[in-house]
Amino acid sequence: MTAADSAKPTGPFARASDWARGHVPTRETIEANRFLRPVAHRILVPALWRFHRRSVPRGVALGILAGILFPFAHMALAAVLALPLRANVPTAVGTTLINNPVTFVPILATAYRLGHWVLRLDHQVPGHPLVTNVKANSGWLHWVVAQGGPATIVGLVLIAVTLSIIGYGVTSLIWRLRIARKWRNRRS
Template sequence: MLERFLPTREAITQSRMLRWLGPRLHDPLLWHVNRRSVARGVAMGVFFGLMIPIAQIPAAAIASLLLRGNLLIAAASTLVSNPLTYGPLYYFAYQLGAGVIGRRTPAALTADDVEAPVRAIDSLAQAWAWIGGIGQPLLVGMVIMAVTGALVAYWGTQLVWRLRVAARRRRQRRERSARASAQAIGSA
């Protein structure tokens, strides 16, 4: 289903912007669909999807190049965070980080607290105040969520893959058994 929206392997490998990657981009593990490369791709995509709010796909793609995970799966897995899930994810990350740090969460965020990241660019002192206020619990929560999400995604993908293979083998054995018994009945 996602294949029609994603570029093909040939389009990516022949892109002039990606030519600097050279032979690394032609590594078969980046494109092959097997248990290990897909699990690595899903884990990297979920990690960067939960960890950073911008440039998630390029970050997951670079990590996929380095760790030899499936490139397209890594890019698609970053969509775990999207405009519909940003609010709940970051709220949960903040609550998680505040709980881990031991800081009490404010009863309600003011408009001043919400606009702080934009103003943080204005001066280093304001940036430090934002990190000490909302930013630190948010960053701690995002790191915890990203690492946990990547581990769950990796091992969950491994488990689902193994269960599907086992189910396919059971189905094939049943079909062979049914064919063998039908032949035995037919020849008798």
Template sequence: MKKQLRRLLPDAQSLRQRKGLGWLAPWLGREQLWYLSRHSVALGMALGVFFGLLTPFAQIILAVMAAIALRANVAAAALSTLVTNPLTFAPIYYLAYRLGNFLLGGEGGAGVSFSGDASWWSDLSGVGKPLLLGLVLIALVLAPLVYLAVSTLWRLSSAWAWQRRKARRQAL
């Protein structure tokens, strides 16, 4: 599993050169933040998903700062913020709005109507609270699930590799 992750994850040098992350260079050089262990990668991915869902801007910077503070894998945190990208952004935010609207007791069918008059601004301002509630709930539920899924897959992958090595040794 480590070999596949090494190919997918960015290295320290590429993140140091990234615009906006240069000021984090002193911390990005710490070896423990790049170590590929079950806990550090799972925590990094959970942080990345959390900030990727919760914030529409500065996702990578916030995820990297949290990974540094919690000693998680920085590359996994940065890469997993891509959970929201141009293809997934609209469906995730629509789902978050619908969830928040449902929990706040909204009628569920109301939306923004761009009819050309000034009322669209009041319609748009009503989206904020349900959207924020939905995003927070999705992020709070999905981040721990990502941690558990990555941790479990890592453990299973290690167990399968150990079983294959054991079988090879017994075959000799």
């Protein structure tokens, strides 16, 4: 066993690291990709790939927002939106994984309940009601258009905005605490 083999990490993190190295595109493969070639000069700006105190919390907030609001193609959307917002691209893309096959149904169910509560669909509004009586029009499509869809959309927006703000704040706080610890260790 050589010194290089003993320094190599072992366990599940090592396997994940090896898998990521083999599947994550390199700078050269992004530059060579014919679909990305027209925008490669914008995507490969080094500032978008550095981890610093402003870009990482932006990336977290953007990734959560894109991951919850757009269940499909959220990684590509987060990467594209990270460019003008100067957010960290890997963080934005990685954070979109908050919405995955395990969390998709609970997020939608919570969004529906929250939207239903916010819109108060159970109460009759005096004058012009927001939604007609569902029992009179018991078709599934009518329910989706009249109650399910609007309630879920409102709930998703509320969840996405709230979690993005929390993610931004927590990431900024963790970053600040980490830097403070480094400064304390440097002084001692």
